[in-house]
Amino acid sequence: MSDAESRKQGDSDLIARVRAAARQEQFLEVVSAEAARARFEAHIELKPLSAERVALAEALTRVLAHDVVAAVDAPPFDRANVDGFALQAADTVGASDAAPKLFTLNAEVIACGDSPALEVKPGTATTIATGGVVPRGADAVVMIEHTELIGEGAPRIELTRAATPGQFISYAGSDIARGETLLRKGVRIGSREIGMLAASGLAAVDVVRRPRVAVISTGDELVPPGEALKPAGIYDSNGAIIGAAVVEAGGEAVPFGAIPDDRAALDKAVRSALGSCDMVVLSAGTSKGAGDLSHAVVAGLGAPGILVHGVALKPGKPLCLGAVGKLPFAVLPGFPTSAIFTFHAFVAPVIRVLAGLPPEAAQTIEARVPVRVASELGRKEFVLVSLVDGDDGPVAFPTGKGSGAVTSFSQADGFIEIDALASALEADARAQVTLIGAGAAAPDVTIMGSHDVALDVVVGALAERGFAARTLAVGSLGGVAAATRGQCDIAPVHLVDPRSGDYNKHLVTSELSLVPGWKRMQGLVFRAGDARFEGKNAAEAIKMALTGSDILMVNRNAGAGTRVLIDRLLNGARPAGYANQPKSHNAVAAAIAQGRADWGVAIEPVAKMYGLGFIPVAPEYYDFLVVESRKARPAVQAFLAALRDEVTRARIRAIGMEPAG
Numbered sequence: 001m002s003d004a005e006s007r008k009q010g011d012s013d014l015i016a017r018v019r020a021a022a023r024q025e026q027f028l029e030v031v032s033a034e035a036a037r038a039r040f041e042a043h044i045e046l047k048p049l050s051a052e053r054v055a056l057a058e059a060l061t062r063v064l065a066h067d068v069v070a071a072v073d074a075p076p077f078d079r080a081n082v083d084g085f086a087l088q089a090a091d092t093v094g095a096s097d098a099a100p101k102l103f104t105l106n107a108e109v110i111a112c113g114d115s116p117a118l119e120v121k122p123g124t125a126t127t128i129a130t131g132g133v134v135p136r137g138a139d140a141v142v143m144i145e146h147t148e149l150i151g152e153g154a155p156r157i158e159l160t161r162a163a164t165p166g167q168f169i170s171y172a173g174s175d176i177a178r179g180e181t182l183l184r185k186g187v188r189i190g191s192r193e194i195g196m197l198a199a200s201g202l203a204a205v206d207v208v209r210r211p212r213v214a215v216i217s218t219g220d221e222l223v224p225p226g227e228a229l230k231p232a233g234i235y236d237s238n239g240a241i242i243g244a245a246v247v248e249a250g251g252e253a254v255p256f257g258a259i260p261d262d263r264a265a266l267d268k269a270v271r272s273a274l275g276s277c278d279m280v281v282l283s284a285g286t287s288k289g290a291g292d293l294s295h296a297v298v299a300g301l302g303a304p305g306i307l308v309h310g311v312a313l314k315p316g317k318p319l320c321l322g323a324v325g326k327l328p329f330a331v332l333p334g335f336p337t338s339a340i341f342t343f344h345a346f347v348a349p350v351i352r353v354l355a356g357l358p359p360e361a362a363q364t365i366e367a368r369v370p371v372r373v374a375s376e377l378g379r380k381e382f383v384l385v386s387l388v389d390g391d392d393g394p395v396a397f398p399t400g401k402g403s404g405a406v407t408s409f410s411q412a413d414g415f416i417e418i419d420a421l422a423s424a425l426e427a428d429a430r431a432q433v434t435l436i437g438a439g440a441a442a443p444d445v446t447i448m449g450s451h452d453v454a455l456d457v458v459v460g461a462l463a464e465r466g467f468a469a470r471t472l473a474v475g476s477l478g479g480v481a482a483a484t485r486g487q488c489d490i491a492p493v494h495l496v497d498p499r500s501g502d503y504n505k506h507l508v509t510s511e512l513s514l515v516p517g518w519k520r521m522q523g524l525v526f527r528a529g530d531a532r533f534e535g536k537n538a539a540e541a542i543k544m545a546l547t548g549s550d551i552l553m554v555n556r557n558a559g560a561g562t563r564v565l566i567d568r569l570l571n572g573a574r575p576a577g578y579a580n581q582p583k584s585h586n587a588v589a590a591a592i593a594q595g596r597a598d599w600g601v602a603i604e605p606v607a608k609m610y611g612l613g614f615i616p617v618a619p620e621y622y623d624f625l626v627v628e629s630r631k632a633r634p635a636v637q638a639f640l641a642a643l644r645d646e647v648t649r650a651r652i653r654a655i656g657m658e659p660a661g
């Protein structure tokens, strides 16, 4: 083949690959969530699996298959609740220190486990231990402390307090009555239930067989947690979160690991899962891109096959649901938040039914959404939010990381719904927030603004002092806005005053005071060993970067303090890469470390963390705006104390920041 021919061959290979990679909108038919659920549930057997008997010790977290009726009373007999004497209350009337009543002791002592032999007659008493069986004839028990043993002659006691009938007696069946329904089916057995089952004499109990749910991740890029990341690899987080969520929903997760994008391998895994499990859950490869094999594999498994492919939801559009015979399968979208969101909406309810559990009760609260949230027309959109306490009730902030992020779901407090026919939720609208997770306890202090690694040190010191902080990274400007609106207690900021060049002082108002934090050095970062930068000062390095050929920068987003510095350094120049504007120091460092860019500006600790070279340029001041009306709160005071604390300051210094003052 000539050069030209082989180039042509290469081009047509590439075109074929691009064609194959093109995602085509070939969803079966995009349906509403309700229609999808109905179609799915109509084709599968939606009832609890069979019962199995397990020993009490194995019953923890299992679901009761039948109601449990108590076969015995607890206590099984009338029981003394104190150490003392069993007697007849009528004999005690009028007893006092001044006029004690005299009782002759019967010739037995009832310890726990003894069956009484003698009847308690008027004027007599029988010695009894806590837990002893109250003897015939007695109707009350008195405490030993209120009696005096008389030594001479036949043993007798003097009683100095009157007793009421029934005093210090627990009657048979008062705790658990024979014939009473002790526990109802569908209850998830915890330690408390185990105690009740044991008290009614049960050594084993019938529980619903746990649905076995195969969890299969797909994708060549996936790396199991614990192994080193390969270039372009990501950790298989879906497998882990879905497996754990299966268990939370009452199932048994059967992990199949991450299967590469290989049709035969995936087909084999899915068939083996179908043969051994009650449900199969895959993630990724459902969007119909080139590597998106999952739906193709499940399409070939047998009738009825794919029932739903495409729902009018965001996240969740590429969701695929189906069945083989009556056995359900689901292919969840690969994006982590889409995967777990659709799992909870479509898969968990099915697992709960199979597991014998009732539907999960959703808890909602009303909150104000302070910002406008745009939404795609035609898809019902779920927006994950963080909740903070505003001056006028709960405020819900969209977390804003998108469905590709793991933390969107994992760190959210709940979600709001935007109707498919709305193109946005307007700022300051009220919305119902469906809570997720165990409803995290309200934080003692809310910190909203710019994030910094050393802030974690202060928050840690606060935790050591017993205060829980909630931090929301909304950027310096977002922090100023939240503090002004009374939605947080403290706003960490680093904003330069364009007029004076000073940091943060211009943000002080009558409602917001400024507490100094620390200084962080910003500088030029580059791959260590890059001879074009090594040994140069900032001015020389910039000059080289602007004139050198084949040098690519990575910029920062408009509004970032660092961007102001970059523009000052560039003095109007627009070098290659200027339009690449990620939003964090970490993103800048990663781009340079991985060779997608050659230089940028970031703070020193981050440069260090990524093993990059660093040329100092200018310090940046990271301070705290404190909402005056909230300053007296104990947690805010503790935060300020932690900031001044020598131990905290040393820890801040250790990660490369210089604490103020």
Ligand SMILES: Nc1nc2c(c(=O)[nH]1)N[C@H]1C(S)=C(S)[C@@H](COP(=O)(O)OP(=O)(O)OC[C@H]3O[C@@H](n4cnc5c(N)ncnc54)[C@H](O)[C@@H]3O)O[C@H]1N2
Pocket (backbone or CB within 6 Å): 023, 217, 218, 219, 221, 222, 234, 235, 236, 237, 238, 239, 283, 284, 285, 286, 287, 288, 289, 292, 315, 316, 317, 318, 332, 333, 334, 335, 336, 338, 403
């Ligand atoms: N041109 C279009 N592109 C995309 C569309 C579309 O309609 N047209 N749909 C988007 C939507 S919506 C979603 S959600 C994603 C989901 O696509 P797939 O289900 O096919 O998933 P992949 O493409 O294989 O992966 C997406 C993403 O998720 C990561 N991933 C996959 N598995 C895991 C795992 N086990 N743990 C962690 N992360 C995982 C994967 O690496 C990708 O980054 O597609 C949009 N694109």
Ligand code: MOO
Pocket (backbone or CB within 6 Å): 313, 314, 315, 316, 317, 318, 333, 335, 338, 403, 404
């Ligand atoms: O399921 Mo996708 O999240 O709609 O982005």
